[in-house]
Amino acid sequence: xxxxxxxxxxxxxxxxxxxxxxxxxxxxxxxxxxxxxxxxxxxxxxxxxxxxxxxxxxxxxxxxxxxxxxxxxxxxxxxxxxxxxxxxxxxxxxxxxxxxxxxxxxxxxxxxxx
Numbered sequence: 231x232x233x234x235x236x237x238x239x240x241x242x243x244x245x246x247x248x249x250x251x252x253x254x255x256x257x258x259x260x261x262x263x264x265x266x267x268x269x270x271x272x273x274x275x276x277x278x279x280x281x282x283x284x285x286x287x288x289x290x291x292x293x294x295x296x297x298x299x300x301x302x303x304x305x306x307x308x309x310x311x312x313x314x315x316x317x318x319x320x321x322x323x324x325x326x327x328x329x330x331x332x333x334x335x336x337x338x339x340x341x342x343x344x
Contacts, residue, residue: 236301
């Protein structure tokens with residue numbers, strides 16, 4: 231898991247019907263970086279535990295990858311978007327983080343009616 235992101239193996243293809251999507255968004259693993267991060271997580275799990283399932287997933291990676299769902303908390307995604315915008319506007323990393331959290335707090339206050 232990276233940051234607030236989780237990956238779920240959805241072999242049955244019905245995870246979306248069993249997940250509360252009010253708090254999280256469900257996305258495909260789309261970038262090479264995400265795919266590599268997920269593969270590394272499974273590889274470490276296989277090495278640490280000897281998991282047969284993990285080894286099978288890795289052996290059939292191209293067929294397995296599309297079965298994974300990226301679960302992204304909506305607040306976390308909003309903060310990441312605010313950070314990216316602040317960085318693009320020329321703020322330093324620290325300034326971007328502060329600006330993103332302030333912006334997210336305003337979003338949450340607006341959503342909750344505060």
